[in-house]
Amino acid sequence: MSGVIGEGYNSAGKKSVEWYTPAWVFDLLGLRFDLDPASPHDHESFVPADRTYTIFDDGLSKEWEGRVWLNPPYGRDTPFWMNRMIDHNNGIALCFSRTDAKWFQDAMKAATATLLMSGRIDFVPGNENKHKKSRSGAGTAIFAFGVDNARALQRMSDRGIFVSWDRVSA
Ligand SMILES: C[S@@+](CC[C@H](N)C(=O)[O-])C[C@H]1O[C@@H](n2cnc3c(N)ncnc32)[C@H](O)[C@@H]1O
Numbered sequence: 001m002s003g004v005i006g007e008g009y010n011s012a013g014k015k016s017v018e019w020y021t022p023a024w025v026f027d028l029l030g031l032r033f034d035l036d037p038a039s040p041h042d043h044e045s046f047v048p049a050d051r052t053y054t055i056f057d058d059g060l061s062k063e064w065e066g067r068v069w070l071n072p073p074y075g076r077d078t079p080f081w082m083n084r085m086i087d088h089n090n091g092i093a094l095c096f097s098r099t100d101a102k103w104f105q106d107a108m109k110a111a112t113a114t115l116l117m118s119g120r121i122d123f124v125p126g127n128e129n130k131h132k133k134s135r136s137g138a139g140t141a142i143f144a145f146g147v148d149n150a151r152a153l154q155r156m157s158d159r160g161i162f163v164s165w166d167r168v169s170a
Helices: 023-029 078-088 102-110 147-154 165-169
Strands: 033-036 049-052 068-070 091-096 113-117 140-145 160-164
Touching: 068 078, 078 091, 078 102, 078 140, 091 102, 091 147, 102 140, 113 147, 140 147, 147 160
Parallel strands: 033 049, 033 068, 068 091
Antiparallel strands: 091 140, 113 140, 113 160
């Protein structure tokens, strides 16, 4: 098994979502987050967030407050997480670049800005994926919801194609 994200399986035979955002993304954004609602329960996270929910809390069912960082569990639940982020409308969401998917198009329409990243990110493997190659099996998109978050995302604009609706309407 290759260990490429989207192909890695955990011990329960389910595709693993235990791949984490590398610290350099947060260094570039320079933001602090109030909440990470989808956080590892048994591994260090690089997300600079004051509060976290893990799978044992079920972050999707909880209140979201303030600036949220979201790298959702990948798979069939991704649309529910992304729709929640659209409704919350404050924060940054990083996900697979599935430009044909309805959830992706809904997020891009709703986001203040989107960064379609060049190349592939090496995500940090969780415990069930360690020793596997961490290169993502797809490209990455980062959505910013809210003007301050979009300004932070713009600091990474040399990492891909930065799309802001403001620019289109100006
Ligand atoms: C792709 S990882 C991202 C982790 C971290 N937010 C980051 O950006 O590095 C998704 C995480 O969500 C967790 N997760 C899965 N289902 C969840 C749920 N219902 N509520 C909260 N967290 C959940 C997984 O255990 C996993 O650690």
